[in-house]
Amino acid sequence: MNSGDTAWVLASAALVLLMTPGLAFFYGGMVRAKSVLNMLMMSFVTIGIVSVLWTLYGFSVSFGLTGNGFWGGLQWAGMGEAIKGLAQNGSQLAIPNLAFSMFQLMFAIITPALISGAIADRAKFLGWAVFVTFWATLVYFPVAHWVFAFGDAQGNGAGWLAARGVEDFAGGTAVHINAGAAGLALALVLGKRNGWPKAQFRPHNLPFVMLGAGLLWFGWFGFNAGSALAANGLAALAFTNTQVATASAALGWILVERIRDGRPTSLGFASGAVAGLVAITPACAFLVPWSAILLGVLAGAICAFAVGLKYRFGFDDSLDVVGVHLVGGIVGCLFLGFFSTTKANVNGSGGAAVDGLFYGGGLNLLGNQALAASSVLLYSFTFALVIGFVINKTIGFRVDPDEEENGIDFGEHAETAYETLPSGGFRPTGALVGATKSEEVPA
16 A cells, blocks of 8 residues: 555545535525525535445445446445455555545535536425435446446456546546536426526626635546546646646636627636536546647637527526536547547556547547447436436426525525525525524624
8 A cells, every 4th residue: 555645545535525515605606595505405415415325335336346347236335345455446556445435435426416506496405315316326326337447457347438448537428428418307307497598597696606616626636636546647747737727718718708798707717617627527637738728728618608508409507517517528528539648648657548639549539539428428318317207206306486486495494595684684594493583683
């Protein structure tokens, strides 16, 4: 065991966990004031549900060595046996199996949390919790095996996409395309918010959005650089590419806003940064930094236009999960088919296995990347559509119109984030149950 590598992976796991509260604030600021607590809770409850499922069977299904190309088996169910020895993923790693498991758990947590933005303002909390349980089980865990599992040193137990040589360093397919496709499916199942698209659904707290984007940016260094699973040159390359792609994507988005709308916005900068983070996720270890800048600019500009697809096609993706995560994930995944390069290999510590088209590598990698993106998209969309439809027809997935109008926070949680005072001001508040007149304070 290498103590330095182990410390880096554990620290990276903590960084990735921080991304889910960061996402909660990013999404929470974008919804109306009467929906913010529900938006926060949809992310936080995912931490609870997925952590338990991961321990019971999720880690084994995702990374077990006794399965096949589509699932990992149940050798580590309950994780009693997983506490022993070093991790294996294509070769024996210099970190404990539990450290690897906890790092991958944080990916499993944030992926369904990303979906919640597509159905903001209108989903029952119980329906959401049930959806997370089934979607993580039937979609995320198997797809993580397809993409991330390289099996043992002989390749036994490798996922079918990993075995084909698909390049996805930290989750462009398994995380972002996966979540974006599911978000589209749920937006179709739950239908449009009352009044959309004519009514204005402005973000209620842009400082929350900027705070959330900052936490996501910070945590993403664990997401990407931590995926090297060692404190080495590959981690440094992933770190560098993550930074420059994110910065250039934010600039690309606000440049589009300046040309199209006449002025850049804080929401645009934050959204552009997230689009860059999404696009560089699969590519961060396979590019040289100048091409990471190019990817960032493309992702920021393309996603700035892609968020308008919901108006063109009539689906209500509340917080642009499709436009940012699905489209951004596809852009990053396919970009590798052109700009992946073995020149990015660092000190013998991994990196690109083959060159992309731009470096004379032919069309093989681009074909593999397209296969990975399309197969994950179709699988996730289909299962999310079925799971969401069944939930909606049984326990119900959408709140009733009155609850949606009066405020989903109070209807689902008996709480509001802000309490309006007679003077017209407001103050933060907790549960309203049992609140008295004497608790009021001046605005």
